[in-house]
Amino acid sequence: MSEAGDSRRNSIELIGAKAGTAMPAEMRQALHLRGLIPTSIENFSKQELRAYQQLMSKSTNLEKYQFLATLRCLNVNLFFRLLLNHFRDIVPLIYTPTVGEACLSYSHIYPFLYPFRTSVGLFITLDDTDCIDSVIENYRRSMPDPIDPEITVITDGSRILGLGDLGINGMGIPIGKLQLYSAAAGLNPGRTLPIVLDFGTNNERYLNDPLYLGTREHRPDDKRFYEAAGRVISALHYAFPGLLIQFEDFSTEHAFGLLDYWRKRTLCFNDDIQGTGCVILGGFISAIELAGIPPRDQRILFVGAGSAGVGVAKQLVDYFIHEQKLSEPDAQAMFWFVDSHGLITNNRGDTLPHHKVDLARHDNGSTQCATIEEALEYVKPTALIGLSTVHGAFSERILTRMHELNPQARPIIFPLSNPETKAECSFEDAMRCTNNRVLFASGTAFPEYTDPETCQVYVPGQGNNMYAFPAIGLGAVLCKPSWITDTMLFAVSKALANSRSPDEKAAGELYPRIERIRDVSAELAAAFVTQAVRENLVKEKHWLDVVSANMPENMVPGHIDGLFSRRVLGEVKTLMWKPAASVEQYIVEAITTINPDDT
Numbered sequence: 001m002s003e004a005g006d007s008r009r010n011s012i013e014l015i016g017a018k019a020g021t022a023m024p025a026e027m028r029q030a031l032h033l034r035g036l037i038p039t040s041i042e043n044f045s046k047q048e049l050r051a052y053q054q055l056m057s058k059s060t061n062l063e064k065y066q067f068l069a070t071l072r073c074l075n076v077n078l079f080f081r082l083l084l085n086h087f088r089d090i091v092p093l094i095y096t097p098t099v100g101e102a103c104l105s106y107s108h109i110y111p112f113l114y115p116f117r118t119s120v121g122l123f124i125t126l127d128d129t130d131c132i133d134s135v136i137e138n139y140r141r142s143m144p145d146p147i148d149p150e151i152t153v154i155t156d157g158s159r160i161l162g163l164g165d166l167g168i169n170g171m172g173i174p175i176g177k178l179q180l181y182s183a184a185a186g187l188n189p190g191r192t193l194p195i196v197l198d199f200g201t202n203n204e205r206y207l208n209d210p211l212y213l214g215t216r217e218h219r220p221d222d223k224r225f226y227e228a229a230g231r232v233i234s235a236l237h238y239a240f241p242g243l244l245i246q247f248e249d250f251s252t253e254h255a256f257g258l259l260d261y262w263r264k265r266t267l268c269f270n271d272d273i274q275g276t277g278c279v280i281l282g283g284f285i286s287a288i289e290l291a292g293i294p295p296r297d298q299r300i301l302f303v304g305a306g307s308a309g310v311g312v313a314k315q316l317v318d319y320f321i322h323e324q325k326l327s328e329p330d331a332q333a334m335f336w337f338v339d340s341h342g343l344i345t346n347n348r349g350d351t352l353p354h355h356k357v358d359l360a361r362h363d364n365g366s367t368q369c370a371t372i373e374e375a376l377e378y379v380k381p382t383a384l385i386g387l388s389t390v391h392g393a394f395s396e397r398i399l400t401r402m403h404e405l406n407p408q409a410r411p412i413i414f415p416l417s418n419p420e421t422k423a424e425c426s427f428e429d430a431m432r433c434t435n436n437r438v439l440f441a442s443g444t445a446f447p448e449y450t451d452p453e454t455c456q457v458y459v460p461g462q463g464n465n466m467y468a469f470p471a472i473g474l475g476a477v478l479c480k481p482s483w484i485t486d487t488m489l490f491a492v493s494k495a496l497a498n499s500r501s502p503d504e505k506a507a508g509e510l511y512p513r514i515e516r517i518r519d520v521s522a523e524l525a526a527a528f529v530t531q532a533v534r535e536n537l538v539k540e541k542h543w544l545d546v547v548s549a550n551m552p553e554n555m556v557p558g559h560i561d562g563l564f565s566r567r568v569l570g571e572v573k574t575l576m577w578k579p580a581a582s583v584e585q586y587i588v589e590a591i592t593t594i595n596p597d598d599t
């Protein structure tokens, strides 16, 4: 086909196919589509209604996931309209818990053919890293819009949620996270790039699965891993200057190494370490306000000391140092950690991996605790944080002891492992065992709990990094700081705690309601950008002008109130992408994308 023919075809694909039954009559005529589309000329709301009905008619969550995945490829605008208008219902279908189920069977549910010109993302093998530039170029060519991605979520599938090594099947996670970026924080979906490093898997089940879609080899050694991952990151950095890289679900043994090496070399962050730290600190600040004891009297027991446990602990320690004015040793003394070998101490007789050394207790004398129960009796915690991947680790006995050990304070219990099949306890169990006194947040949303005697309904908190990563990403994409500092993340946590509405606070909720996520993300991103400018790490003149103008001297990180902050917030909001509200708007946008000179 001639170039002119190609271009016409592309226009029809972009404008026509995606407007679908909403395409006006004149346009059907002009694009030679008359007779090829059903007669009725609909609006987007009607299309959305039909899509929602079809979604709800599916009998399993996995079928719903598949329906949504296909819709995302066929009609981006409709997909995001549907998602935004039914956020609470649909997030669990595209994210945890259903995305976990989808990843487990990704090689089996993979559609035969993704529609022309709708790349799912990049699948990069070890061999591909020898010609990585051409692989990236293939991706660029495959995209309908000639614009560079501004954000990538990249995994090697080695620790997908709490489900372990899923190899290439982990691709569902970057896809799901990036869908949330667009829905929750207004990142343009056409500029998001999911990547899986298909460097092999140590999962024997997949290696023996005839339908497994990835490389059938064991994972490489550390040297080869870092070399190959480094090539990919450098090539991305070169091809798309300013691209934000989110590391996701790398096993803990590589998560810290990658972040430490790349943190100041390219714009990046690790969601499991830093995003989770941000979000849990935000909820924890809200929880300690309600706990009924002075914050510095908290005794915090972590169950799980992997990338997420360490990331969360680090940000909580920083909070006690910077906001509660404790010395570093005093702040650290408030924390105890249990891993699969028991309480982490410096004299329990094993060699601790690097990331656990700072977590070890030195004051335990000859006491060692082999189990969570023993640690509970030894520490007598006021707060219990689960990032262990062990379903039911917070047994009824443990939950009841938390109630008994805290007669004066409300116990904080955060079972944060994902998906819900890995959660340390359920909301219902935590409520029953603590006489409804628990301050609760879980990684995957639990249903509301109705007290059988009083019929009062209680809403659980969701402590999932989805409250933070979209905002960190939006803030970083907008202002492009040289690197992402701890204090920028701290500002995001503070803004998250501050973002609760008076109603949410009065109801004792630890996080804002999920339906408000776009407003919340905008506030958090504004706090991020403001902090980045304050730290002199932003070069873009636009943001220097917006933020520096009239910045009060006593600006408190994470406080989004006052005229100054509202100005920054207003600017952030105007730059957030959203699906077109009407077919007319959609067509204008589509034509502008195809031919910017036509405007």
Ligand SMILES: NC(=O)C1=CN([C@@H]2O[C@H](COP(=O)(O)OP(=O)(O)OC[C@H]3O[C@@H](n4cnc5c(N)ncnc54)[C@H](O)[C@@H]3O)[C@@H](O)[C@H]2O)C=CC1
Pocket (backbone or CB within 6 Å): 159, 160, 161, 162, 163, 251, 252, 271, 272, 276, 279, 303, 304, 305, 306, 307, 308, 309, 338, 339, 340, 341, 342, 372, 387, 388, 389, 390, 393, 416, 417, 418, 419, 422, 442, 443, 444, 463, 464, 465, 466
């Ligand atoms: N809520 C959220 O936003 C997030 C939740 N997560 C969840 O956190 C979990 C952990 O993630 P990572 O830290 O990266 O994994 P990891 O595998 O590195 O860490 C797990 C930790 O739990 C410990 N553990 C295992 N069995 C145990 C047992 N029986 N008793 C006590 N400790 C035990 C391990 O020793 C290790 O320290 C996953 O389920 C993940 O989905 C991770 C990031 C964000």
Ligand SMILES: CC(=O)C(=O)O
Pocket (backbone or CB within 6 Å): 096, 160, 161, 162, 249, 271, 272, 417, 418, 443, 464, 465, 466
């Ligand atoms: C939420 C998330 O990032 C995780 O569970 O790994």
Ligand SMILES: [Mg+2]
Pocket (backbone or CB within 6 Å): 161, 248, 249, 271, 272
């Ligand atoms: Mg993760």
